[in-house]
Amino acid sequence: MILETTLDDRPEGSDGADQMGHFVTGELDLSHGVALYLEDITVSFDGFKALNNLNLAIDAGELRCIIGPNGAGKTTMMDVITGKTRPDSGKAYFGQTIDLTRLTEPEIAHVGIGRKFQKPTIFEQHTVFENLELAMKTDKRVWKSLLAWLAGDERDKIAETLRLIRLDKEADRQAGLLSHGQKQWLEIGMLLMQEPKLLLLDEPVAGMTDDETMRTAELFVSLAGKHSLVVVEHDMAFVEKLGGLVTVLHEGSVLAEGDLATVQNDQRVIEVYLGR
Numbered sequence: 001m002i003l004e005t006t007l008d009d010r011p012e013g014s015d016g017a018d019q020m021g022h023f024v025t026g027e028l029d030l031s032h033g034v035a036l037y038l039e040d041i042t043v044s045f046d047g048f049k050a051l052n053n054l055n056l057a058i059d060a061g062e063l064r065c066i067i068g069p070n071g072a073g074k075t076t077m078m079d080v081i082t083g084k085t086r087p088d089s090g091k092a093y094f095g096q097t098i099d100l101t102r103l104t105e106p107e108i109a110h111v112g113i114g115r116k117f118q119k120p121t122i123f124e125q126h127t128v129f130e131n132l133e134l135a136m137k138t139d140k141r142v143w144k145s146l147l148a149w150l151a152g153d154e155r156d157k158i159a160e161t162l163r164l165i166r167l168d169k170e171a172d173r174q175a176g177l178l179s180h181g182q183k184q185w186l187e188i189g190m191l192l193m194q195e196p197k198l199l200l201l202d203e204p205v206a207g208m209t210d211d212e213t214m215r216t217a218e219l220f221v222s223l224a225g226k227h228s229l230v231v232v233e234h235d236m237a238f239v240e241k242l243g244g245l246v247t248v249l250h251e252g253s254v255l256a257e258g259d260l261a262t263v264q265n266d267q268r269v270i271e272v273y274l275g276r
């Protein structure tokens, strides 16, 4: 499958564009086992380097946590990956071939990178089921809504997602009536309906109860393998439960990387967190 999208800001005939000015990018290639590759990414705001030669590689199917003190550059890194912020320099690849620095935000979503922000953005007036239906990745969506009918496999997919996010018993409930944690799960379910290969999750358990936090960890662990997940989180109990590699950002660069116990015992990390 070839993704073809018109990009007005790209000159005709430039690299990656065909004669019609359409940008053409290949299918996601995970054959080398790398889902995301950032090399020497620098982002400056008025001379201040929010990211400073940042390097990061996420394996296909990996569950990675990103931690770091306020202002470390976590959000800016997510913004670069999703095309919201353009780096001054550096490389950003999705799989082997997709150069993220050349794609717009919608294109990046389309090639398979889903992002969940801290605040849930669900359709409160609609039911849980309808929210998932609306999020489905299909051009036929308009027709489906018009016909008020869904193909069997699409219904199955919604049912499977409902089970995964533990909302199968709430399918007909108005989304606005869900608890905060359930709303977060619904939004994750909506992302999953788009079949992303890489999920970026920004403080997903903020405001959740301890029980919801642990259930969210179980959900993420179950998603790893099929998806790659990059989770920015301050809640260390949650990070521990996720059990994956942890990357510590500080002043726009990677300060340390390893399992949680290793980075927590790293003297440089301790100093950064204690502000010494």
Ligand SMILES: Nc1ncnc2c1ncn2[C@@H]1O[C@H](COP(=O)(O)OP(=O)(O)OP(=O)(O)O)[C@@H](O)[C@H]1O
Pocket (backbone or CB within 6 Å): 045, 049, 050, 068, 069, 070, 071, 072, 073, 074, 075, 076, 077
């Ligand atoms: N649009 C912007 N203009 C100017 N400075 C910015 C902008 N966006 C981010 N910054 C600065 O860049 C640095 C990194 O910010 P960023 O939000 O990426 O950090 P963070 O690790 O996500 O922090 P937090 O944990 O507080 O969310 C901060 O010093 C921030 O003030």
